[in-house]
Amino acid sequence: MDLGGINPAILIASLMVASTPILLAALGELVVEKSGVLNLGVEGMMITGAICGFAAAVETGSPALGFAAAAVGGAAMALVFGVLTQILLSNQVATGLALTLFGLGLSALIGQGYGGVRPPGTGKLDLGPLGDLPVLGRILFSHDPMVYLSLALVAAVWAFLRYTRAGLVLRAVGESHDAAHALGYRVIAIRLAAIAFGGACAGLGGAYLSLIRVPQWTEGMTAGAGWIALAIVVFAQWRAWGVLLGAYLFGGVTVLQLNLQAAGAAIPVELLSASPYLVTILVLVIMSSDRRRAALGAPASLGRSFHASA
Amino acid sequence: MLLDLRGLTKAYPGVVANDDVSFSVGAGRIHALLGENGAGKSTLVKMIYGLVRPDAGAMQFDGADYAPASPHEARRRGVAMVFQHFSLFEALDVAENVALGMEDPPKPRQLARRIREVSEAYGLPLDPARRVGTLSAGERQRVEIIRCLLQDPKLLIMDEPTSVLTPQEVDILFRTLRQLAAEGTAILYISHKLEEIRTLCDGATILRLGKVVADCTPSERSARELAELMVGETLQVPQRQPREGGAVALELRNLSLTPRSPFGTALKEISLTLKEGEILGIGGVAGNGQDELLAALSGEAPTSPAAVQLKGAPVGQLGPDARRRRGLLTAPEERLGHAAAPDMSLTENALLTAMVRERLERRGFLRWGAAKGFAEQVIDRFDVRTPGPGVAARALSGGNLQKFVIGREILQRPEVLVVNQPTWGVDASAAAAIRQALLDLADNGTAVICISQDLDELLEISDRFAALNEGRLSAPRLAQGLTVDEIGLMMGGAHDMEAVHDAGAIHAG
Numbered sequence: 001m002d003l004g005g006i007n008p009a010i011l012i013a014s015l016m017v018a019s020t021p022i023l024l025a026a027l028g029e030l031v032v033e034k035s036g037v038l039n040l041g042v043e044g045m046m047i048t049g050a051i052c053g054f055a056a057a058v059e060t061g062s063p064a065l066g067f068a069a070a071a072v073g074g075a076a077m078a079l080v081f082g083v084l085t086q087i088l089l090s091n092q093v094a095t096g097l098a099l100t101l102f103g104l105g106l107s108a109l110i111g112q113g114y115g116g117v118r119p120p121g122t123g124k125l126d127l128g129p130l131g132d133l134p135v136l137g138r139i140l141f142s143h144d145p146m147v148y149l150s151l152a153l154v155a156a157v158w159a160f161l162r163y164t165r166a167g168l169v170l171r172a173v174g175e176s177h178d179a180a181h182a183l184g185y186r187v188i189a190i191r192l193a194a195i196a197f198g199g200a201c202a203g204l205g206g207a208y209l210s211l212i213r214v215p216q217w218t219e220g221m222t223a224g225a226g227w228i229a230l231a232i233v234v235f236a237q238w239r240a241w242g243v244l245l246g247a248y249l250f251g252g253v254t255v256l257q258l259n260l261q262a263a264g265a266a267i268p269v270e271l272l273s274a275s276p277y278l279v280t281i282l283v284l285v286i287m288s289s290d291r292r293r294a295a296l297g298a299p300a301s302l303g304r305s306f307h308a309s310a
Numbered sequence: 311m312l313l314d315l316r317g318l319t320k321a322y323p324g325v326v327a328n329d330d331v332s333f334s335v336g337a338g339r340i341h342a343l344l345g346e347n348g349a350g351k352s353t354l355v356k357m358i359y360g361l362v363r364p365d366a367g368a369m370q371f372d373g374a375d376y377a378p379a380s381p382h383e384a385r386r387r388g389v390a391m392v393f394q395h396f397s398l399f400e401a402l403d404v405a406e407n408v409a410l411g412m413e414d415p416p417k418p419r420q421l422a423r424r425i426r427e428v429s430e431a432y433g434l435p436l437d438p439a440r441r442v443g444t445l446s447a448g449e450r451q452r453v454e455i456i457r458c459l460l461q462d463p464k465l466l467i468m469d470e471p472t473s474v475l476t477p478q479e480v481d482i483l484f485r486t487l488r489q490l491a492a493e494g495t496a497i498l499y500i501s502h503k504l505e506e507i508r509t510l511c512d513g514a515t516i517l518r519l520g521k522v523v524a525d526c527t528p529s530e531r532s533a534r535e536l537a538e539l540m541v542g543e544t545l546q547v548p549q550r551q552p553r554e555g556g557a558v559a560l561e562l563r564n565l566s567l568t569p570r571s572p573f574g575t576a577l578k579e580i581s582l583t584l585k586e587g588e589i590l591g592i593g594g595v596a597g598n599g600q601d602e603l604l605a606a607l608s609g610e611a612p613t614s615p616a617a618v619q620l621k622g623a624p625v626g627q628l629g630p631d632a633r634r635r636r637g638l639l640t641a642p643e644e645r646l647g648h649a650a651a652p653d654m655s656l657t658e659n660a661l662l663t664a665m666v667r668e669r670l671e672r673r674g675f676l677r678w679g680a681a682k683g684f685a686e687q688v689i690d691r692f693d694v695r696t697p698g699p700g701v702a703a704r705a706l707s708g709g710n711l712q713k714f715v716i717g718r719e720i721l722q723r724p725e726v727l728v729v730n731q732p733t734w735g736v737d738a739s740a741a742a743a744i745r746q747a748l749l750d751l752a753d754n755g756t757a758v759i760c761i762s763q764d765l766d767e768l769l770e771i772s773d774r775f776a777a778l779n780e781g782r783l784s785a786p787r788l789a790q791g792l793t794v795d796e797i798g799l800m801m802g803g804a805h806d807m808e809a810v811h812d813a814g815a816i817h818a819g
Contacts, residue, residue, distance in 0.1 A: 165409070172399050172410050179397040182361065183411050184381030300401060 006259045009138045011252075016143060017213060019251025020150050021046070021205040021222075025229035026236070026243045027150070027157055028201025033233055034161060035194035036174035036301035040096025041081050042202050043226025044103020049074040049203025050210040051107040054119055054217045057207075063122040067146070067207050074203020075196045077103055082195040086188045089305050104220060114217040122146070122212050146208050151244075153201070158240035170194060174299035177306040187306050202226065231280050235287055237297035246283075253279050311370075312337045312496045313358070313465055318367035320353055327353040329520040330367070335465070335513075340487060340497045342507040342528060345517035346540050346737040348707065351500050352394070354517070355467050358498070359391045360384040372464060385413050390458035392451065394469035394500075400443035400573060404453055407442055411457040429456050432486045443573040447596045448479040455486070466490065467498045472506060476595055477765070477798035484510055502540070502738075504533040518542055541738050556586030558622070559757035560638070560726045565617040565626075567606050575599040577606060580783045582776065584726065589748065589758045590786060591772030593765055594801050599781040600761050601643065604730045607759070608640035609633045620726065634666045637725030641715050643734065643761075645708065649715040652704040656696065659703050660685040660718055667722040684721070692717035693743065709740035716744055720751055727751060730761040745771050765797055777801045 025042050032039050052073030057066025081099045084090045122144050124131075130141040161167040170190060173180045177187045209225070210217055228250055236242025257272040265272070311334040320328045328350045335341040345351050356362040358369065360378030369376040371387055378384040381391075398407050405422050409415040416424065422438040429436040434452040442450060451471060458466055468487075472480045487497055487510065501507055507514060508528045516524040516539045524539050531539075561584070567577040577599050584590050594600060605611040607618065608630050615624035620638050628636075642648045650659045661681045665671050670681045685699035692713045696706055703711060716732055732748065733741035749771055752758050761778075762768050768775060769789055776786040779802035787800075 165415070168402075168406055168410060172402065172406075175399040175401050176397075179393075179399060180410075182381070182393055182397040184360070184385075185410075 006256075006263060009135050011255060011259060012139045013142065015248060015252040015255040016139075016147055018255050019247045020147055021208045021213065022225050022229050022232060022250060023150050023244060023247035024153070024205035024208065025202040025226060026232040026247055027153055027240065028198035028205075029229055029233050030236065030238060030240060030243055031157060031161075031170070031201075032194050032198035033302055034174045034238060034299055035170050035191045036177055036299050036304065036306075037085065037191050037195055038092050038096065038303035039078065039081055039099070039195060039198060040093060040230065041077070041099025041103065041226075042198075042229050043222055043224070044100035045074045045077045045199045045202035046103075046206035046209075046222045046226045046229075047107040047220070048077045048103045049206030050221060051111045051114070051206075051217060052203065053207025054114060054210040055110060057119045057211055058114065058117055061120050063120055063211055066119070066211055067204060070203040070207030071200040072203070074199040074201070074206065076199070078195045078199020078202070079192070081199075082192045085305070086191050086195070089307060092303050092305070100226065108219045111217050111219060117217065119211050119215050119217075121215075144212055146204070146212065154240050154244045161240065171299070174301055177301050177304070181306070181308055187308075191306075202229070205229070228277075228280060231284055235280070235284055237287070238299065239297070249283070250276055250280060311335065312372060313376075313498070314370040315354075315358075316368050316370075318354065318357060318364045318369070320350075320357060320362060320364050326520050328357070328364070331517070331520070331522055332367075333515040333522065333525060335496045335498055337464070337496050338491050338494045339513065340491050340499055340511045342511035342514035343498060343500045343517065344502065344504075344507065344514055344536065344540055346502070348519075348737075349517040349540070350520040351517060352469065355391065355469060355498065355500065358384070358465075359389060359467060382413060385411075385461060388462070388464035389467065390461055390463035390465070391467040392454045392458060392469065392471055398442050398450055398453060401441065403439055403441050404436055404445075405438040407453055408438075408457045408460065411454075412461060424460060425456055428459050432456075432459065432489065433482060434486065446598075448475050451475065451483075455483075459490075463495060465496045465498065467500070469500045470502075471499075472501065472503060476801045477794050479595075480506070504528075504536045507536070508533060516540055537738060543739070556588075556755060558583050559586045559588075559620070560584040560759075561619040561622075563617055563619065565606055565613055567602055567611055567613060569602050570611065573597075575602055575781045577602050578781045582783060582786060584757045584759060586725075586757050587752050587755045588774065589752045589760060589772045591768035591775045591789060592759060592761045592778055592783070593763065593768050593775065593797060594761075594778035596763055598778045598802075600730055600778060602781070603778065603783075604640060604642055604728060604761065607638070607728045608642070609638075631666055634663065634722075637723075638728075639663070639667075639719045639722060639724035639726070640728040641719050641730065641732065643730040645711050645715060646704060650703040650711060653702055655702055656689070656694075656699045656706075656714060657682045657685045659714075660688060660699070664718060664722055688714055688717040688721055691721065692747065709736040712736050713740055713744060716747065720747055724751075724756055726757045726759070728759045728761070731763065732760060733762070733764065733767060741767070765794065775800075 025046055029039065029042055049070035053066040053070030056069030057063050077099065081095055084095050085092050124142055125145045125148065127141045131137045133141065161171060169185055173185060173187050173190050181187050206222060209221060214221065232243055232246035232250065235246040253276040257275045260267065261269055261272050314334040316332050318328050318331045331354060343351050353362060357364050360381045360383055376387065378387065405418060405425060408425055409421060415421055425436060425438045429452065434455060436452050436456060442453060471483060475483065491497055499511055511528050514526055514528045515522055518540060528536065562580050562582050565577055565580040569576055575598055606613055609628055610630060612629065613626040615627045618626040620636055625633055625636060625638065646652045651662065661670050661676065664684055668684050670677050670684065682699050688694065689696060689699060694710050694714045696710060706714065716729060719727055732744050736744065745767065748758055748760060760768065760771060772789040774786040775789040775792055777784045777797065777800035784800045
């Protein structure tokens with residue numbers, strides 16, 4: 001089954017791979033923003049994760065250890081942001097931007113000597129006969145473990161925010177930190193935990209790029225994926241399943257335009273390359289056109305500094 | 311004694327919030343804590359609730375030493391608190407809000423059932439699935455009270471609980487509190503509404519500037535005596551003279567407005583006429599359209615031109631500056647952030663609204679000298695206590711900043727002045743000064759609309775009275791001779807819960 005030289009089964013399978021880095025990063029940022037913190041440093045944490053994961057995998061030969069190192073690296077970067085904004089009360093927007101610049105520089109430094117190196121391969125998860133199913137097997141059951149982990153994480157974050165007490169407390173802190181403090185919840189500790197989780201997720205997303213999607217190390221290889229992840233959180237109106245939808249939509253347009261380029265469609269290449277970003281902007285504008293609805297989804301304390309008053 | 315405080319002291323840099331405070335509350339007693347803003351009431355209850363640690367002194371609770379390190383510990387010992395500024399989360403539902411205030415909440419389904427049971431037993435019906443952002447102020451307070459009651463507290467602290475309730479809701483609250491006291495719960499009741507304290511409380515401790523100045527039985531003292539104990543000086547009661555209304559200054563015709571915030575209230579076909587020299591008081595529980603009405607009058611939310619008419623000319627489509635030029639001035643409720651920019655100096659804040667009418671700019675350039683002069687004039691005329699006009703608005707106490715904000719509008723000689731909550735959180739003497747200034751302004755022919763939740767204030771200064779209820783304005787009535795019950799009905803009563811309460815009381819008794 002071909003549509004103008006594009007096989008839909010392969011298209012869907014590759015969009016899942018293309019979307020996974022943004023999905024992981026956006027999911028982490030969702031949790032951070034639900035706790036009322038705006039961390040604009042996703043890009044910096046992703047690229048740090050990408051090089052930490054790449055270096056660890058190359059040195060140890062184990063992709064699993066690579067991903068673990070990426071999560072630790074991303075979380076460490078995030079905690080720099082956390083200490084600066086939560087304890088030293090620096091401005092969240094400026095600190096987040098600085099974190100992105102810092103991450104890009106730091107990763108280039110660590111990455112010296114890793115250019116052109118091939119990382120150890122990550123095998124596909126063998127799902128036995130399921131992988132041999134026609135069409136479905138190709139789409140759903142022939143991926144690497146990280147794709148399934150990212151989907152499981154979507155469900156876990158959704159259930160955590162909706163059904164657990166810890167998730168309720170996290171949402172409460174993001175909604176009104178003053179009220180949460182008055183009830184005796186430790187606003188800063190909860191936010192630091194959320195920030196670290198967000199960093200770990202962004203790190204995993206970055207490592208997915210350098211270890212599986214590309215797979216090799218290039219300076220600045222995240223190429224704006226962190227910013228797209230931030231936009232997707234808004235697009236999703238701070239809902240876990242919405243993040244999945246947004247990430248796959250963006251990934252889908254990316255893969256489609258690549259396929260259209262390869263198939264030689266009569267559309268200028270520049271326009272095709274720009275299309276995922278244009279679609280993102282368009283969807284964001286449509287989503288925020290109803291301002292009252294948009295305001296309802298956003299955590300009310302988002303981006304506001306908390307200082308326990310006397 | 312259930313709660314016994316001995317020599318509690320807490321100092322912050324530059325101010326002693328509590329200085330050697332001692333008193334005690336017995337089980338089943340309703341004890342009032344009285345004092346002006348800044349007298350140290352809030353700091354004191356925060357110490358009892360474990361939010362603040364005392365520098366010196368000791369507490370005993372239920373026969374044992376008591377020094378809670380956190381609200382969790384206080385709740386485990388049996389202390390519950392209803393906060394002045396609600397500690398609620400608007401985007402969460404009632405059951406989630408209740409669960410957040412409990413130490414180990416039951417499963418969601420059981421919790422929802424318990425909320426229904428307890429709320430009906432005390433005549434405070436609540437739907438556990440409702441989003442708190444959609445509840446009225448009275449209903450929100452019920453959420454807080456239910457949250458406390460579910461934990462069977464031995465001591466219930468209530469910080470200014472009635473400031474946002476209709477008179478009928480206050481009655482229901484008092485019945486609930488008396489029922490609780492009869493069951494053996496001690497209640498520490500903080501308020502500056504003296505008549506309420508005289509009818510409700512068994513004992514009272516009065517604080518001034520962090521020190522205990524008197525312990526008394528409130529029913530044996532007059533409200534005036536209590537007030538003078540709180541303030542430490544004799545009170546001036548505003549003087550009003552009977553007035554004849556002049557020509558029509560402001561007219562609203564079927565003013566409707568969709569709110570901009572998700573939890574705002576829509577205004578529905580508001581019509582009124584206001585004459586020169588008249589004060590119209592608009593009462594109503596917070597969140598019934600007060601902010602939206604002010605926005606529609608100030609020009610922040612433009613409407614159709616004919617909906618707002620100033621001296622017969624349509625101004626509904628004009629923005630704030632154009633309306634100021636024509637003499638329609640407003641002073642919103644929120645002092646810091648709406649009426650004044652917190653980090654700008656008083657001179658700059660004076661510029662922000664007085665630029666047009668006081669000609670504080672020339673061809674786009676600011677006349678700093680004139681602006682400073684105007685700010686000094688406001689400070690001088692309205693007795694704003696501050697080192698000078700260069701001080702940031704944030705540094706002023708609530709009462710002083712409120713005097714500045716209102717004075718700034720009054721000195722611009724408005725044709726029509728609209729104020730929202732002019733004396734909210736302001737101490738008694740400053741409040742009296744502000745009310746007197748509004749009365750003087752009306753005597754000079756300005757038409758005034760005063761939106762407030764303080765009914766005593768409205769009855770003291772208004773010629774006519776109307777109430778906002780869910781975005782609708784009742785027909786204005788002459789204020790003289792209006793009773794509190796009639797006003798309560800104009801404000802929408804207690805949302806038809808009287809019957810439920812009676813049934814619930816029988817059931818519980």
